[in-house]
Amino acid sequence: MLSHKAKYALKALLYLAQQEETHVSRTIEIAEAASIPKKFLEQILLDLKRGHFVGSKQGKFGGYYLLKSKNDITLADIHRLFDGAIALLPCASLNFYERCSDCVDESECLLRHGLITIREETLKAMEGITIASLVKK
Amino acid sequence: MLSHKAKYALKALLYLAQQEETHVSRTIEIAEAASIPKKFLEQILLDLKRGHFVGSKQGKFGGYYLLKSKNDITLADIHRLFDGAIALLPCASLNFYERCSDCVDESECLLRHGLITIREETLKAMEGITIASLVKK
DNA sequence: AATTAATTCTATAAAATTAGTAGAGTTTAA
């Protein structure tokens, strides 16, 4: 399941994607339009900025805008940024790989093979959903 | 990501699936073979029993055994039993549907459509992984 | 230079969830 953070991030990105290219959106404006607690959204937008998904303009009349093309921001990206691994266990993850502490011999693990299959399928699906594809629908 | 509970449940089921059909396995035997804390495993096996995946024999020489065919226990089943919804948000879930509190009009939600697509794909993949398919690998 | 309105940053807190432990109770075979 997605965390609230990831859900709010997606809603904020969808909001930004629906504005004119030149428009910068204030946090309060996004918060109200997408029903997100404002102070929480501040953190989320900073995370999105650090992830190079959005850019910001400081000071009066400042705000946020999409930095990446909406075609290049996928559900997988946002999941990874806020909720980490796509895979069901760290040992089956590409970007967040970690060995299981209770694992004796990873190559012998019956579970891992199946989980890698799931990750491949899920990732394919999640990379197919972009901010642009969501806005179009 | 899977919880430890779900992971342990799968490891326990894999252990049971590898025993002879007539064999009943004691909790301590499964715990040691699969490196699972014994008292924690007790709870998990009870959950699996309540979910009708395993059966038990009480008293001396008692233990657990597979109740369902290993072909009929899927990753999706175990995920749902221990970790709940497969979907990324409750509003996109079949079995754990719940409306988002911050949602104004669900039919207008841009996010939901995409998440339903993801759920369909993920579910298909997870239903394809059975205890039997894992043991064969 | 002062004011206003915005982002940025750090710390904190409350709530929920997860992971695991403890111990008494019940059942069954020998």
Add this chain to the structure above:
DNA sequence: TTAAACTCTACTAATTTTATAGAATTAATT
């Protein structure tokens, strides 16, 4: 009657999540 197993309820500790608070910084305007 005893031993060895499952069953059940309660509890605890740690972690993560979901925020909130407030000061600092930045930039445009007057």
